Amino acid sequence: MSRKILPPVILLILTYGLWISPDFNTICAGVAIFLFGMLSLEEGFNAFTGGTLERLLKRVTSNRWNSLGFGLISTALMQTSSLVSVIAISFLSAGLITLAAGIGIIFGANLGTTTGAWLIAGFGLKVDIARYAMPMLVFGIVLIFQPGKKFKGAGYILFGLGLLFLGIHYMKEGFDVFKDSIELARFSVSGYRGVLLFLFLGIIATVIMQSSHATLVLILTALAAQQISYENALALAIGANVGTTITAILSSLSANEAGKRLAGAHLIFNMVTASLSVALIYRLVELVDYAALQLGIAANDYTLKLAIFHSIFNLLGIVIMLPFINYLVTGLERLIPEKTLKVDQPKYLSTESAEFPETAIEAVKNETRRVFDAAIDIILIGIGSVKTGDGTGFHLDDSFTGQPLGEGFSIDEMYAKRIKTIYSAIVAFISDTEFSRRDEQSANLQWLREANMQIVEAIKDTKHLQKNLQRYLVSSNTFIRKAYNQLREQIASTIQDIHEAQREKDGVMDMLSLDALKHFIDESRDTMTKETTQLIALRKISPQMGSSLLNDIAYTHDISLNLALSAQTLIGVAERELLQAARTVSLDNNERASAPAQTLSTRIGERYTNSGAKTGEHP
Amino acid sequence: MNIRQQIRKLQVLLDGSRRERKTHQDEMKTLLHKMKLKERRLLEEARTELDEDKLARLRTEIDMLHAQRLKGIKALKELNE
Numbered sequence: 001m002s003r004k005i006l007p008p009v010i011l012l013i014l015t016y017g018l019w020i021s022p023d024f025n026t027i028c029a030g031v032a033i034f035l036f037g038m039l040s041l042e043e044g045f046n047a048f049t050g051g052t053l054e055r056l057l058k059r060v061t062s063n064r065w066n067s068l069g070f071g072l073i074s075t076a077l078m079q080t081s082s083l084v085s086v087i088a089i090s091f092l093s094a095g096l097i098t099l100a101a102g103i104g105i106i107f108g109a110n111l112g113t114t115t116g117a118w119l120i121a122g123f124g125l126k127v128d129i130a131r132y133a134m135p136m137l138v139f140g141i142v143l144i145f146q147p148g149k150k151f152k153g154a155g156y157i158l159f160g161l162g163l164l165f166l167g168i169h170y171m172k173e174g175f176d177v178f179k180d181s182i183e184l185a186r187f188s189v190s191g192y193r194g195v196l197l198f199l200f201l202g203i204i205a206t207v208i209m210q211s212s213h214a215t216l217v218l219i220l221t222a223l224a225a226q227q228i229s230y231e232n233a234l235a236l237a238i239g240a241n242v243g244t245t246i247t248a249i250l251s252s253l254s255a256n257e258a259g260k261r262l263a264g265a266h267l268i269f270n271m272v273t274a275s276l277s278v279a280l281i282y283r284l285v286e287l288v289d290y291a292a293l294q295l296g297i298a299a300n301d302y303t304l305k306l307a308i309f310h311s312i313f314n315l316l317g318i319v320i321m322l323p324f325i326n327y328l329v330t331g332l333e334r335l336i337p338e339k340t341l342k343v344d345q346p347k348y349l350s351t352e353s354a355e356f357p358e359t360a361i362e363a364v365k366n367e368t369r370r371v372f373d374a375a376i377d378i379i380l381i382g383i384g385s386v387k388t389g390d391g392t393g394f395h396l397d398d399s400f401t402g403q404p405l406g407e408g409f410s411i412d413e414m415y416a417k418r419i420k421t422i423y424s425a426i427v428a429f430i431s432d433t434e435f436s437r438r439d440e441q442s443a444n445l446q447w448l449r450e451a452n453m454q455i456v457e458a459i460k461d462t463k464h465l466q467k468n469l470q471r472y473l474v475s476s477n478t479f480i481r482k483a484y485n486q487l488r489e490q491i492a493s494t495i496q497d498i499h500e501a502q503r504e505k506d507g508v509m510d511m512l513s514l515d516a517l518k519h520f521i522d523e524s525r526d527t528m529t530k531e532t533t534q535l536i537a538l539r540k541i542s543p544q545m546g547s548s549l550l551n552d553i554a555y556t557h558d559i560s561l562n563l564a565l566s567a568q569t570l571i572g573v574a575e576r577e578l579l580q581a582a583r584t585v586s587l588d589n590n591e592r593a594s595a596p597a598q599t600l601s602t603r604i605g606e607r608y609t610n611s612g613a614k615t616g617e618h619p
Numbered sequence: 620m621n622i623r624q625q626i627r628k629l630q631v632l633l634d635g636s637r638r639e640r641k642t643h644q645d646e647m648k649t650l651l652h653k654m655k656l657k658e659r660r661l662l663e664e665a666r667t668e669l670d671e672d673k674l675a676r677l678r679t680e681i682d683m684l685h686a687q688r689l690k691g692i693k694a695l696k697e698l699n700e
Contacts, residue, residue: 512654516679580646581646584694587683595685
């Protein structure tokens with residue numbers, strides 16, 4: 001309701017203000033130009049988020065101090081806490097960082113944003129920055145029209161900075177002239193009544209502009225023109241800090257539970273900081289006076305004193321909240337629990353994780369991992385395996401007759417419950433992702449899409465295999481029973497080998513080691529096919545049994561091979577280092593088939609199996 | 620380092636496709652080194668392995684790794700041309 005009413009009301013008030021006062025026009029134009037500059041700046045930094053920023057974020061968020069430092073430095077450099085918050089939510093949604101790390105980044109970003117107040121108070125309001133704005137705008141536009149993503153990005157940053165400077169200039173000019181016609185300072189309210197009133201005004205202004213930076217510039221320029229009192233300016237700054245959480249909250253609406261928790265942490269942090277600052281405002285003012293004296297700042301330089309206040313109260317919040325991060329994480333996890341649904345839903349795919357190439361790949365990889373794990377569970381149930389006591393291993397159930405183990409254990413039902421929705425979401429997500437056509441990212445996403453298709457194929461083949469397992473595992477013919485048990489063993493052994501490769505943690509070498517597994521799978525198919533034709537020739541099994549068995553050997557081969565292929569992709573994409581080289585040396589079907597003949601098998605065979613001599617050197 | 624080498628380095632730095640090829644070359648060299656070490660390790664294991672089944676498996680692993688290495692060496696030569 002309020003969303004429908006608020007914009008026209010704001011527009012009406014603005015129209016009235018612009019109608020009656022030309023000076024108000026200048027101030028509003030300044031705010032509008034400033035906000036547009038922020039948008040342009042974000043657009044520019046987005047052009048550089050294709051890898052560097054993400055890689056840095058992944059590396060530096062190992063502990064809370066590093067996360068805090070990352071939030072502080074990145075916000076100070078980019079002068080936008082909103083972009084840093086959105087990146088943190090995206091990374092958390094994609095499962096790249098922990099909630100504690102995300103909270104650390106948000107805390108750091110809050111402190112980093114205070115550098116903006118220092119820059120504006122110390123530089124923006126003291127020199128004629130419009131002079132710097134003009135060349136920035138010109139060079140910015142020239143760069144924007146250049147081909148190449150990085151040039152465009154740099155152009156947007158330069159153009160954005162130019163607009164920020166121009167916006168500040170107009171706001172400053174507007175307030176300077178405005179004071180000649182209307183003395184806004186007359187409306188200042190002293191005492192706690194004023195603090196609360198201006199705190200509220202600060203929140204409203206920031207919610208409307210969705211930028212605490214813009215509110216702060218407005219406060220600083222008004223303060224410089226003596227249009228608001230110092231005390232009221234402090235309250236407005238606190239209000240701006242609370243109001244800024246609206247960006248994170250809005251961006252978390254479409255995020256998963258993890259993203260919502262982070263937005264919640266942002267809100268709690270800013271609320272606690274604001275409450276403390278309001279309660280201790282007069283003590284903090286004394287502290288600011290003392291700090292200003294130590295830093296050699298004049299007692300009447302209220303804009304710089306406001307910058308000190310802004311830094312101190314954010315620092316106070318961090319000092320108080322940092323030791324409680326773990327409690328905050330636990331509380332938020334309880335407050336916003338993971339949804340338990342009858343049908344498994346995607347956990348990592350969201351509009352937030354689609355924001356950046358790295359988060360998109362990570363989200364798809366994590367979902368593919370879930371699909372893979374679910375497929376392994378389904379296939380193991382399908383071939384009648386039982387989990388060991390500790391749940392980490394499994395063994396084949398000797399009494400398995402191929403029948404579903406109970407209601408809800410049919411492969412179709414399990415597929416519909418655990419895989420179908422996630423698989424469909426992955427396919428849609430990859431198709432919708434804007435950057436899916438860029439080289440490296442595109443290749444990784446395509447491999448993951450293929451891996452998903454291979455996993456689903458493996459489940460379908462298991463379903464086909466299950467029909468004859470039901471038929472022949474209870475047959476009176478011991479040969480056919482034994483053959484079908486061999487098929488089960490083949491699949492179980494493949495899964496075991498895949499688990500071992502995943503446990504090794506030797507990067508792309510694990511991925512390459514699965515080529516040997518694929519060779520074993522091919523060999524096993526050839527051996528079993530030979531044995532089956534012999535069984536038919538010796539009339540140990542009927543030709544009907546034989547034809548079914550040959551088909552099922554092919555299904556078993558495909559199940560094992562598809563699982564090995566998808567596991568290779570999952571290991572490879574997780575270990576991005578050396579991936580391109582590893583994919584180059586990985587062997588295809590023909591190369592695998594001819595590899596032993598052309599390389600070592602004969603020589604090693606003589607050396608190790610016949611003579612047992614263990615002295616020969618490998619060429 | 621003479622001027623010609625400096626110019627070559629600068630060319631690699633400025634040319635996008637050359638830079639990419641250089642990265643690929645470096646990655647391939649690192650991977651080949653890792654593979655060589657692993658092949659040696661597997662050969663050592665094979666020397667002390669007495670179980671016939673495990674030995675056969677190790678042999679296949681060594682064969683595959685060797686074939687991968689040969690493929691990598693060939694790819695590296697092509698990249699160097």
